Amino acid sequence: MNSTAQSAAASTQSAADLKRWAGWVVGVGIWLLPLLWINLTTYLVLTVAGVTMGMLLFLTASGFTIILGLMDVINLAHGAFFAWGAYTGFTVLGALNKLGWVETGTLGQSLVSVLICLLLALAVGWVLGVLLEWLVIRRTYGSHLKQILITMGAALVMAEVIAILWGPNDEVVLTPAAFTGSLDLWDVVIEKFRLLAILVGGAVFLAMHYVLQRTKLGIIVRGGVENREMVQALGHNIRRIFTYVFAAGAALAAMGGTMWSIYTREIRPDMGESNLIFALIVVVIGGMGSVTGCFLASLMVGLAFNYVAYSVPTLALGVNIMIMAVILLLRPSGLMGRS
Amino acid sequence: MADQHPPQTPVQAQRAQEAAGRYTRAGLWLQVILLVLLALEPWLVSSFRVMDVAAKVMIFAVLVASYDLLLGYTGIFSLAHAMFFGLGAYSLALIIHHAGAPLWYHLPLAALLATGLAVLVSLVVAFFSLRLKALFFVVMTLALAQFADILSIQWHSLTRGEDGVSFKLPGLLDVGWSGGKLWGLTVNGRLLTYYIVLAAAALLFVGLVRFVRSPAGRVLKSIRDNEQRATALGYKTFNYQILANVFGAVVASLCGVLYALWVRFVGPESVMSTAIMLNILLMLIIGGMGTLYGSIVGAAFILVAESWLADGLRAVKVFLPDLMVLQRLADRWILYFGVLFVLVVIFFPKGLVGSAREIAARRRARVRE
Numbered sequence: 122m123n124s125t126a127q128s129a130a131a132s133t134q135s136a137a138d139l140k141r142w143a144g145w146v147v148g149v150g151i152w153l154l155p156l157l158w159i160n161l162t163t164y165l166v167l168t169v170a171g172v173t174m175g176m177l178l179f180l181t182a183s184g185f186t187i188i189l190g191l192m193d194v195i196n197l198a199h200g201a202f203f204a205w206g207a208y209t210g211f212t213v214l215g216a217l218n219k220l221g222w223v224e225t226g227t228l229g230q231s232l233v234s235v236l237i238c239l240l241l242a243l244a245v246g247w248v249l250g251v252l253l254e255w256l257v258i259r260r261t262y263g264s265h266l267k268q269i270l271i272t273m274g275a276a277l278v279m280a281e282v283i284a285i286l287w288g289p290n291d292e293v294v295l296t297p298a299a300f301t302g303s304l305d306l307w308d309v310v311i312e313k314f315r316l317l318a319i320l321v322g323g324a325v326f327l328a329m330h331y332v333l334q335r336t337k338l339g340i341i342v343r344g345g346v347e348n349r350e351m352v353q354a355l356g357h358n359i360r361r362i363f364t365y366v367f368a369a370g371a372a373l374a375a376m377g378g379t380m381w382s383i384y385t386r387e388i389r390p391d392m393g394e395s396n397l398i399f400a401l402i403v404v405v406i407g408g409m410g411s412v413t414g415c416f417l418a419s420l421m422v423g424l425a426f427n428y429v430a431y432s433v434p435t436l437a438l439g440v441n442i443m444i445m446a447v448i449l450l451l452r453p454s455g456l457m458g459r460s
Numbered sequence: 461m462a463d464q465h466p467p468q469t470p471v472q473a474q475r476a477q478e479a480a481g482r483y484t485r486a487g488l489w490l491q492v493i494l495l496v497l498l499a500l501e502p503w504l505v506s507s508f509r510v511m512d513v514a515a516k517v518m519i520f521a522v523l524v525a526s527y528d529l530l531l532g533y534t535g536i537f538s539l540a541h542a543m544f545f546g547l548g549a550y551s552l553a554l555i556i557h558h559a560g561a562p563l564w565y566h567l568p569l570a571a572l573l574a575t576g577l578a579v580l581v582s583l584v585v586a587f588f589s590l591r592l593k594a595l596f597f598v599v600m601t602l603a604l605a606q607f608a609d610i611l612s613i614q615w616h617s618l619t620r621g622e623d624g625v626s627f628k629l630p631g632l633l634d635v636g637w638s639g640g641k642l643w644g645l646t647v648n649g650r651l652l653t654y655y656i657v658l659a660a661a662a663l664l665f666v667g668l669v670r671f672v673r674s675p676a677g678r679v680l681k682s683i684r685d686n687e688q689r690a691t692a693l694g695y696k697t698f699n700y701q702i703l704a705n706v707f708g709a710v711v712a713s714l715c716g717v718l719y720a721l722w723v724r725f726v727g728p729e730s731v732m733s734t735a736i737m738l739n740i741l742l743m744l745i746i747g748g749m750g751t752l753y754g755s756i757v758g759a760a761f762i763l764v765a766e767s768w769l770a771d772g773l774r775a776v777k778v779f780l781p782d783l784m785v786l787q788r789l790a791d792r793w794i795l796y797f798g799v800l801f802v803l804v805v806i807f808f809p810k811g812l813v814g815s816a817r818e819i820a821a822r823r824r825a826r827v828r829e
Binding site for chain 1: 531537588589592594595596598599600602603604606607610611614615734738741745789791792794795797798799801802805806809
């Protein structure tokens with residue numbers, strides 16, 4: 122009896138192992154599929170572009186997923202923070218360009234100007250985030266319906282305010298001199314700014330991981346995701362933490378917007394809307410509240426978008442919706458979400 | 461006689477009470493007056509602009525009511541309703557555009573195509589995401605709507621992209637046709653189209669009202685209020701949700717056909733974009749969720765404001781031409797709708813009709829005491 126039970130347990134164990142391995146093989150192998158119809162050099166270029174896009178998506182989506190996981194708030198105004206960040210970067214670069222730092226300048230000046238952009242975007246995102254949380258989001262805790270409605274309205278208002286302050290038309294964003302042009306590694310052409318974007322995205326991921334796993338604030342936030350009442354019972358002011366987390370998410374989205382605008386070189390007031398869709402897809406695929414899942418999902422979405430956009434441009438968004446649908450069918454709580 | 465057969469159950473009692481007050485309800489008379497006013501509108505006001513707004517109010521009222529069926533009655537939060545509207549509008553426009561010359565059978569064919577597409581797409585959406593958490597359904601429908609919008613812009617050989625499709629209607633409905641005067645009014649294609657829109661909109665609206673009041677409609681409401689309880693009572697809630705989803709989508713796509721019929725032009729911006737979805741939401745919230753009649757009030761409010769507010773703001777621009785920021789403030793009238801939207805959701809969540817009903821119910825309760 123005992124031995125049969127053990128062997129049965131062992132076989133389920135090995136079956137689970139096999140399943141996990143098969144999952145990994147399929148999960149990694151599927152990204153090599155495009156090689157069947159794309160040649161290697163192009164594939165590598167697209168892969169770098171996809172990773173870049175993934176990193177930039179991560180900046181926006183990670184804030185969304187933490188806000189959703191901790192506060193249970195669906196924030197459809199997240200894309201608007203993104204757009205505000207983009208316009209902040211645009212303004213800062215325009216101002217610095219008058220000093221001759223942007224279009225003509227040394228590597229140091231380029232780096233500093235990007236840094237100033239990012240810091241100011243973080244600040245703008247933070248302030249807007251605190252304001253929105255105080256004025257609007259507070260009144261909607263516990264009701265998803267109200268949250269969706271109200272944040273849609275807020276997103277509309279924020280996009281319209283951009284159109285009033287900066288004008289309703291597309292604008293061209295300057296790229297710092299040191300990051301224009303591209304590197305050529307064995308025929309694989311890599312734009313310099315992509316490398317910077319990958320660095321920034323990776324750094325933010327590591328920083329978030331560190332803060333969430335190794336600091337007291339991280340423990341409180343993770344605890345809040347698991348069980349909000351318990352954290353409150355332990356004497357932490359969850360309301361204040363909510364405000365900070367919301368503002369931090371908004372700041373991250375604004376930073377993502379700045380990077381994105383320098384990357385794509387164009388901005389318009391309603392740019393947040395399309396980016397929000399990507400962020401939502403990423404969050405659903407990754408699992409709500411999981412930063413690592415969000416990171417993996419961002420890469421998936423970025424890569425899939427670039428491969429398909431190269432082959433069949435019109436279906437680029439469609440393939441991500443399909444990935445989302447398939448993931449939802451297989452794992453309704455997302456890659457790393459709790460069921 | 462009534463005393464000899466007392467009502468057996470609370471539901472029967474309620475129905476008897478409703479039936480007794482059937483012809484004295486204020487609502488009924490409001491409906492009749494509204495219908496008569498809309499029917500006589502071409503004779504009452506001889507302005508094309510008023511007629512245009514009236515027709516659009518009818519179309520959007522039905523569209524918003526069909527959305528109310530989802531959000532207000534079933535608790536399904538879909539953001540793809542504008543997509544179904546767009547599907548319907550494009551089916552009529554593309555059939556006529558690609559056929560070359562407009563023919564009569566194109567109209568029923570478009571209605572059929574619109575219905576078929578709506579059923580198909582809404583079923584797929586429902587099966588993929590209706591079982592999951594509400595958030596997933598929102599995301600799925602939002603992404604799908606965005607995808608449809610992009611497709612309608614980029615699939616240039618089919619939809620002519622951002623330029624949109626303008627087309628002519630067959631025979632009597634053509635703008636060029638004129639059939640003489642009737643009681644001082646020229647009978648032309650526009651007028652006939654107006655009555656087609658009026659008849660179809662009234663029919664669809666009555667259909668929605670009947671659906672909501674039917675046993676199936678009661679089940680939908682119970683799902684909205686407490687899904688677990690509805691399941692425990694033995695209803696297959698998933699099937700009912702699918703039914704509501706499909707029915708709402710079909711009505712929305714038929715509204716799209718009507719819109720295309722009236723405007724004779726279809727483009728991504730005017731039928732597919734997120735702006736339309738926001739408009740639907742705004743109309744619903746202002747009118748009141750879960751009231752169905754609120755959609756008429758909401759649609760009328762927004763469309764009338766849109767039509768005449770833009771004029772007022774243009775006047776501001778003419779009088780104060782110097783201030784750039786003020787110019788833009790006047791240009792971006794959507795901003796005010798956004799602010800209004802947020803304020804209504806916070807302070808006035810029941811909407812106009814919902815609040816009016818609440819006040820009326822309170823007064824009735826006081827009278828009874």
